Amino acid sequence: MSLEVASTVVRLTRSSSFTHSHPKALKPFDSGEIKILLLENVNQRGISLLEKEGYQVESIKKALPEDVLIEKIRDVHAIGIRSKTKLTKKVIQEAKKLLVIGCFCIGTNQVDLEAAANRGIAVFNSPFSNSRSVAELIIAEIISLSRQLGDRNIELHQGNWNKVSSQCYEIRGKTLGIVGYGHIGSQLSVLAEAMGMTVFFHDIIQLMPMGTAKQVNTLYELLERSDFVSLHVPETEETKNMIGEEEIARMKKGSYLINASRGTIVQIPPLIKALQNGHLLGAAIDVFPKEPASNGQFYNNELNSWTSDLLACKNVILTPHIGGSTEEAQYMIGAEVGAAIIKYINCGTSIGAVNFPEIDLRAIQDTDKTIRLLFCHYNVPGVLREINEILSDHNVDKQYSDSRGNIAYMMADISNVDDQDIRKIYETVSSNRANISTRIVY
Ligand SMILES: NC(=O)c1ccc[n+]([C@@H]2O[C@H](COP(=O)([O-])OP(=O)(O)OC[C@H]3O[C@@H](n4cnc5c(N)ncnc54)[C@H](O)[C@@H]3O)[C@@H](O)[C@H]2O)c1
Numbered sequence: 001m002s003l004e005v006a007s008t009v010v011r012l013t014r015s016s017s018f019t020h021s022h023p024k025a026l027k028p029f030d031s032g033e034i035k036i037l038l039l040e041n042v043n044q045r046g047i048s049l050l051e052k053e054g055y056q057v058e059s060i061k062k063a064l065p066e067d068v069l070i071e072k073i074r075d076v077h078a079i080g081i082r083s084k085t086k087l088t089k090k091v092i093q094e095a096k097k098l099l100v101i102g103c104f105c106i107g108t109n110q111v112d113l114e115a116a117a118n119r120g121i122a123v124f125n126s127p128f129s130n131s132r133s134v135a136e137l138i139i140a141e142i143i144s145l146s147r148q149l150g151d152r153n154i155e156l157h158q159g160n161w162n163k164v165s166s167q168c169y170e171i172r173g174k175t176l177g178i179v180g181y182g183h184i185g186s187q188l189s190v191l192a193e194a195m196g197m198t199v200f201f202h203d204i205i206q207l208m209p210m211g212t213a214k215q216v217n218t219l220y221e222l223l224e225r226s227d228f229v230s231l232h233v234p235e236t237e238e239t240k241n242m243i244g245e246e247e248i249a250r251m252k253k254g255s256y257l258i259n260a261s262r263g264t265i266v267q268i269p270p271l272i273k274a275l276q277n278g279h280l281l282g283a284a285i286d287v288f289p290k291e292p293a294s295n296g297q298f299y300n301n302e303l304n305s306w307t308s309d310l311l312a313c314k315n316v317i318l319t320p321h322i323g324g325s326t327e328e329a330q331y332m333i334g335a336e337v338g339a340a341i342i343k344y345i346n347c348g349t350s351i352g353a354v355n356f357p358e359i360d361l362r363a364i365q366d367t368d369k370t371i372r373l374l375f376c377h378y379n380v381p382g383v384l385r386e387i388n389e390i391l392s393d394h395n396v397d398k399q400y401s402d403s404r405g406n407i408a409y410m411m412a413d414i415s416n417v418d419d420q421d422i423r424k425i426y427e428t429v430s431s432n433r434a435n436i437s438t439r440i441v442y
């Protein structure tokens, strides 16, 4: 293995506060050219950042079927996806070179996070870059449902003048119930109060209310008190099918349901029944249990068997998972996740990873003879002692280690090493009994 193997020269972006010398340009030691696969139309900002690093970037606008994905993922060091690509254990097992997964979105439920960690693959997302966009969409939907805007718009497009005020209301003074008071739920809370609404929320943890919002103890209490119910929980074992027949029955007669979280949270057949029998006056749905892989594909009963029944319901706003689809959000997500991928590949920095111990070290200063060892391993007793024995002949400038569950990650900057030392360190560390992955950047 030669130091010349790596063709990608990259820079550490953090500079040390202890010295005025420049951060050293780091490059991966034991990998060839870095290949990145981006799916689902990742924003140009992310593509440009990765290309600027000299990586080979392939960007595809749609999600891939599993067999094609498996073929393509075998060859790449990083993959960027959004909410549709399912990175299952089966897919991840085929990804022999994969170092890092970038979810260019908020949700990470589409990735088997544990399978990735067990292969030493860090997963990053953008936790709040599109939160405001979602919250604004919900405000638009609350007004639209309350005024039956969707139906009036369709009617007039069809040449039908239908001026009605029956069952059309102001939102001022109405009650909004938010399920899941995280980044989106709390933004929505502020906007809704500014529109004159009263806000209740339900969350599994105790949270500081924004403005005059109030946390209620149970989901049922929230459902019974709200004119509008908006869901902002992640997809977990507990939230799957969270809103079914019983929960819809608990909602106030004449209320509205909004779901822009995940398609698995709401059971649609009981929702259709409640819309048909008038228990609910409307619904807005942005996410579906099964969604098309790309634009232009049909949304019909072949995807979800109840689709035509839902389409026939009055005052139902259906949108193609656009909650986070604004120029602002996509640009910020491209920048944030693109940067996280670069820092992980080039410097090993795992701060912000959702499945991995989060560590970082200050930049290596501009000296040719310092390397950074990145060692991901099983968290078993005695491993660090074994690694430090290997390093004991060298000068370890700085070192940091942390664990998360059964996975641990160590970073060490080692100075005054030559090519032979580097080779030896790599070979001995990577053959340690607990090794998951060993990388050296220099
Ligand atoms: N439609 C879209 O385009 C779009 C865009 C962004 C996010 N999302 C979805 O919205 C979800 C929420 O986003 P966020 O940024 O607000 O997440 P977040 O993690 O900031 O907040 C989620 C909140 O839900 C709470 N929660 C978890 N389980 C719960 C349960 N069983 N009952 C009640 N509360 C529970 C959490 O404690 C947390 O406070 C994301 O996970 C994603 O799936 C959709």
Ligand SMILES: O=C(O)[C@H](O)COP(=O)(O)O
Pocket: 082, 083, 084, 104, 105, 106, 107, 108, 130, 321, 322, 323, 324, 325
């Ligand atoms: O998780 C998210 O951020 C949203 O669901 C948006 O997903 P998208 O990037 O696929 O639109």
